[in-house]
Amino acid sequence: MNILFGLGNPGAKFEKTRHTVGARFIEWLAKKLDTPLKEERLTKNRIARAQFNTTPVTLAASGCWMNESGRCAKQLLLISKEKPKRLWVFHDDSDLDFGEVKISFGRGAAGHHGVESLFSALKTKSFQRVRIGVRPREEIIRRKAGDFIVKPFSKKEEAELPKVFKKVLSLLQTEMSRNA
Numbered sequence: 001m002n003i004l005f006g007l008g009n010p011g012a013k014f015e016k017t018r019h020t021v022g023a024r025f026i027e028w029l030a031k032k033l034d035t036p037l038k039e040e041r042l043t044k045n046r047i048a049r050a051q052f053n054t055t056p057v058t059l060a061a062s063g064c065w066m067n068e069s070g071r072c073a074k075q076l077l078l079i080s081k082e083k084p085k086r087l088w089v090f091h092d093d094s095d096l097d098f099g100e101v102k103i104s105f106g107r108g109a110a111g112h113h114g115v116e117s118l119f120s121a122l123k124t125k126s127f128q129r130v131r132i133g134v135r136p137r138e139e140i141i142r143r144k145a146g147d148f149i150v151k152p153f154s155k156k157e158e159a160e161l162p163k164v165f166k167k168v169l170s171l172l173q174t175e176m177s178r179n180a
Contacts, residue, residue, distance in 0.1 A: 002176065003058045003082055007091040007114045009150075010044070010062075011099050016158070018134035019149040023061040025132065028165045030059050037061055043075040053176055069114040070121025077122070082144075087127040090168070091115060094149055096133025096147050099164050103175055104129045127168035128175070130168060134142070 003149065008014065008045030015024075030037045030048050037046035041089055044063025064072035073138060077177065091114055096102065106125045109115035119125055135151065136157075153161065 001054050001060060001080065001082060001086060002052075002086050003007070003060060003080055004088045004090065004172075005045075005060045005062065005073055005076065007062050007066060007089065009066050012092065016152045018094075018148050019066060019092050021060060021092045021134055021161075022023045022130075024161070025090050025130075025165050025168055026061040028162070029169065030061075030136055033059075033170075035059065037047050038176050040076075040079070042079070043072045044074050045076055047076070048170075055171055055176070056122055066114040068092060071116035073118055074121045084124050084127045087122075088130060088172070089115070089118060089135070090128060090130045090132065092134040092149060093131035093145065097133060097135050098133050098153075099137070099155070099160065100133035101164070101171055102131045102133075103166050103171060104131060108121075126133065130172065132168060134170050 004026060006022035006026035014020050027037065033050045035048040035050040037048045039119030040047050044065065046061040048059045050059055060076055062072050063070055073087065077087065091112060095110060096170060105128055
């Protein structure tokens with residue numbers, strides 16, 4: 001069974017920030033599939049079982065702080081009795097402009113501490129990563145990621161987020177069909 005795991009930081013203070021876009025995608029997908037996420041006691045991940053592309057999947061929004069994402073992913077894999085190759089991780093990418101989406105497999109973390117935590121805990125890079133661009137498009141001078149990833153999206157970006165999530169979903173459907 002594939003596990004779709006969205007990274008983010010817990011708590012109301014962070015729920016609308018760029019850094020939490022992976023978990024927000026999972027929440028959006030769960031609503032779209034009419035499958036409520038429920039908190040899993042051990043990891044605090046919010047999880048649900050669903051049918052996606054006629055295939056059973058586990059949806060999970062991380063219950064860990066970003067830098068501890070590996071611990072939550074490892075527990076989720078143990079509970080699900082799955083290998084990392086069945087894991088699809090959704091996370092923010094500060095090198096991609098808002099609205100861009102890329103899938104990668106086996107590549108480096110590019111300084112993303114949540115992804116580094118996954119590599120360390122799972123002892124592999126062999127899982128799919130869906131990288132969702134969060135860099136503000138209108139930037140004239142390129143800022144460091146730390147200057148904007150824990151800040152909320154602009155009102156315009158927030159309004160465009162469902163369109164971005166539909167793009168992520170379309171790409172995911174194509175890739176999962178290819179990897180079936």
